[in-house]
Amino acid sequence: MLPLISLDSVWRFEPVITPNATHLVIPKGGQLQLSCYDNAEASKVQWMREKGRKIEGGLEEDGASIILLTSTQVQHMGRYTCENTQTKEKSSIYIYVKDLENPFVRSMLDGLLVREGEDGTLPCLVTDPAVNHLSLLTCGGSGLPAGLTYSAHPQKGITIKNVSRAFEGCYICAGEMDEKPVKSSPYNLGVRPGIAKQSKKSNILPGSREYQRSAGLHIKSVKMNDSGVYSCIARNEKGVSMATVNLEVCEHGFINLTEGEDKVVEVREGESLTLSVEMTSYPSPTEVYWIYNNQQLKNTSEHVITLHNQQYRYISELRLVRVHGSEGGIYTFSANHTYASVNQSFTVHVICKPVIVSQEGPVDGQVRCVASGYPVPKISWYYCEPPHTRYDPQANINEEFAVVRVSGAEFGRSEVDSRLNVSKGKFHTLECVATTQGEQAYTLFSISERTVPHKLFTPLLSGVMSTSVLLSLFLVVLLYKFMQKPKYEIHWKVIESFDGNNYTYIDPTQLPYDPKWEFPRERLRFGKILGSGAFGKVVAATAYGLCSADTVTTVAVKMLKPSAHSTEKEALMSELKVLSYIGNHINIVNLLGACTVGGPTLMITEYCCYGDLLNFLRRKRDAFFSSKTGDGYYKNLLSQTQTSR
Structure with missing residues (x-):
């Protein structure tokens, strides 16, 4: 008799997954679509995640099961298994969700408790298989x-073999990505002692004169009178050993802050600051968060929030990375659960270096100086006898000057306005100095020598005033005539050739602006004014992250004053387009970036550390010499040669 063999037991195929790959890499926020089907008749397939978890919300189409995620997040990363519900055959695919900011998955748990003698796995999964x-x-x-x-696997993490008590501590997972080192968040490994089970009869273990015995105390329903000290006592013929534990029974849950008082903290602009709160809580808090300006802070690269816990003790930290001058204020920590809630506030003051914001004058016998900083800058005035030189520390002006606080921030920069009457002074240079905690900023005013007119009303003065009135009337008439004429507009003219020289013309208004030059304006820190004109000014500034993420570059920023017209704005934009079109060149001040969105146009260029060319040549005039070698003039030789032919 021949044996009967079921065809179902022979022709069994694994389900087919599309795309057909061992793993896929999906960018964070991208779309994920997986399809699974089985060629067997009347078969049905279903999707599952790790530990047999079924995936709800799948689509069914022509016998295939489809998973569609329009916005893939880190929590969607892992192994997806397709199973035939009848044959139990399985196929799987692993999904990586690539996160550019985090090469390792940021786990919500930073603690791992493993029993001694067992293996413990740190869940530091990589988000990109390029991490090796x-x-x-x-x-x-x-x-x-x-x-x-230990053993390492990109899809499982790092497994520590045969854990012992000596392995307790803090660990991080490390790797390389694009030949650069990357690290995970820290994990605290705790080790529980192993349990030795004992039978009813105690026997000395062979080959050893020691043995372990365990005993436990179980209280079914804890009451208030169960509080106290419990002792475990062991005796043998060699003596007695005892261990105690203190049990405290509370009527309800609690949250206690180690330091409950609010704090005041100062930090310098550009430095980093860590705010820390330590507390004990039972049960575990359901919510732990930080609030700033009535908004809950999120964990970002500028506000890093971490939470460490060990049994009932918790430490929450808020790290402010490279604090800006506008980030001062009240930061509040909050934690709560069903039984209690706590709050603790930190008042953060950002110390800002003084900066001269604007200067005016002399106008109507007065000069004006506006400075900002924190604490509020102190403005002092000094006069200098030599032109364009700084003050003598002993030459403080004794005349009264007015100081007005223009705008004030409780936790950051404040502006002060100081005015000084210079109509009676005789000096060349006047200096305004703003001081805050040893830091200084200054600006110079060029004041020509003034002569106080005689108080008597002389005939000469009468004649001068009469002439002035007539000239004023004449100027008014001319101005009126000028206003009647059509205003001039800026037009570009193409110059094809001149004396044999060829010129290339490009209309800046027709040039496109490349958005690659855009730079976030909040990463600029303005300094002193380098130069100022009728409608614009150039200010020294510090750019954070211009070349790379961690670089700090000194640059010059060209901007328009509020009084600028549309013509000046168009001219600045044309200059920006021309510099971006030319690119990097050794003979010009090169363009580094621009801010055209969310505010006035800012053009970021290289910082010329030796100042403007005119003053540089004046300072170096002694290093140059001139000698007459004959009449020198320019000739277009190409043009003359063609004419002679």
């Missing part, structure tokens, strides 16, 4: 404990 050479490091940078062995 995975390794394990200690948080403090010291070597790994003796005897520690």
Whole structure:
């Protein structure tokens, strides 16, 4: 008799997944679509995640099961398994969700508790398979404990083999991506002692004179009178050993802050600051967050929020990275659960260097100087006898001057306005100095020597005034005639050739603006004014992250004053387009970036550390010499040659 063989047991095929790959890399926020089907008749397939979790919301189309995610996030990363519900055959695919900011998945749990003798896995999964050479490091940078062995897998994490009590501590996962080192968030490894089970009869273990015995105390329903000290006592013929534990029974849950008082903190602009709150809580808090300006802060690269816990003790930290002058204020920590809630506030003052915001004058015998900083800058006036030189520390002006606080911020920069009457002075240069906590900013005023007119009304003065009135009337008439004429407009003219020289003309208004030159204006920190004209000014500034993420570059920023007209705005934009079209050149001040969105147009150029060309040549005039070698003039030789032919 021949044996009967079921065809179903022979012709079994694994489900087919589309796309057909072992893994896929999807960018964060991208679309993910997976399809699974089985060629067997009357078969049905279903999708599952790790640990047999079924995926709800799948689509069914022509016998295939489809997963469609329009915006893939990090929590969607992992292994997706397609199973035939009848044959139990399976196929799987692993999905990486690439996060440019985090090469490792940021786990919500930073603590791992493993029993001694077992294996423990740190869930530091990579978001991009390009991360390689995975390794394990200690948080403090010291070597790994003796005897520690581990295995690393990009889809599973790092598994520590045969954990012992000596392995307790803080660890991080490290790797390389594009030949650059990358690290995960820290993990605290805790080790529980192993349990030795004992039978009813206690026997001495063979080959050893020691043995372990465990005993437990179970209280079914804890009451207030169960509070107290519990002791575990062990005796043998060699003596007695005892261990105690203190049990505290509370009527309800609690949250206690270690330092409950609000704090006042000062930090300099550009530095980083960490705000820390330590507390004990039972049960675990359901919400832990930070608030600033009535808004809950999110964990970003500028506001890094971490939470560490060990049993009932919690530490929450808020790290403010490279604090801006506008980030001062009240930061409030909040935590709560069903039984209690707590708040703790930090008042942060950002110390800002003084900056001369604007200067005017002399107008009507007065000069005006506006400075900003925190604390509020102190403005002092000094006069200097030599032109264009700074003050003598002993030459402080004794005349009264008015100081008005223009605008004030409780936690950041404040502006002060100071005015000085110079109609009675006889000096060449006047200096305004703003001082804040040892930091200074200054600006110079060029004041010509003035002569106080005689008080008597002389005939000569009468004649001068009469002439002035007539001239004023004449100027008014001319101005009226001028206003009646059509205003001039800026037009570009193409110059094809002149004396044999060829010129190339490009109309800047027709040039496109490349958005690659855009630079975030909030990363600029303005300094002193380098130069000023009728409608614009050039200010020294510090640019954060211009060349790369961690670089700090000194630049010059060209901007228009509020009084500028549309013609000046168009001229500045044309200059920006021309510089971006020319590109980098050794003989010009090169363009580094621009801010055209969200405010006035700012043109960022290279900073000329030696000042403007005119003053540089004046300072170096002694280094040059001139000698007459004959009449020198320019000739277009090409044009003369063609004429002679």
